[in-house]
Amino acid sequence: MSDNINYYLLALGYWNFFGSLTMIGFFNESFGKKMLNDWCKIFITEFKLDYWSKFWLGWAIGLNIFFGLINILAAKWDFIPLKQFIVCFDMGAYLTFIGLAIWGLKAKRCDTGIYTAFIIFAIWIIWGLDALMQG
Numbered sequence: 001m002s003d004n005i006n007y008y009l010l011a012l013g014y015w016n017f018f019g020s021l022t023m024i025g026f027f028n029e030s031f032g033k034k035m036l037n038d039w040c041k042i043f044i045t046e047f048k049l050d051y052w053s054k055f056w057l058g059w060a061i062g063l064n065i066f067f068g069l070i071n072i073l074a075a076k077w078d079f080i081p082l083k084q085f086i087v088c089f090d091m092g093a094y095l096t097f098i099g100l101a102i103w104g105l106k107a108k109r110c111d112t113g114i115y116t117a118f119i120i121f122a123i124w125i126i127w128g129l130d131a132l133m134q135g
Contacts, residue, residue, distance in 0.1 A: 013071030020064035041113035
């Protein structure tokens with residue numbers, strides 16, 4: 001099997017793991033506003049840290065850490081079908097994120113920064129497809 005699937009799993013794992021550390025900073029409302037509204041311009045609606053946003057943020061951080069670690073660990077596993085399943089699951093998650101981003105644009109909740117997310121999501125999907133085809 002090509003090392004490409006292992007590189008993909010490791011890269012995506014570390015991307016998610018370290019991304020979750022950045023998300024921890026969103027528990028500081030002023031940092032969250034700066035990052036999501038001002039600097040990256042992902043959301044039009046103002047970032048507010050209320051009960052439900054704290055709940056969602058904790059859930060998202062936990063899932064990012066979990067899936068980041070699963071991807072990192074999977075690169076060391078010798079069971080190829082499981083690696084392929086994880087890559088398919090990763091690509092499915094990014095396809096879901098594309099759908100959510102499209103919904104956010106149609107609902108006029110996302111700003112111009114969301115277009116960068118489309119590029120990032122496409123890179124992960126294309127790399128995942130390439131990793132599966134080489135395997």
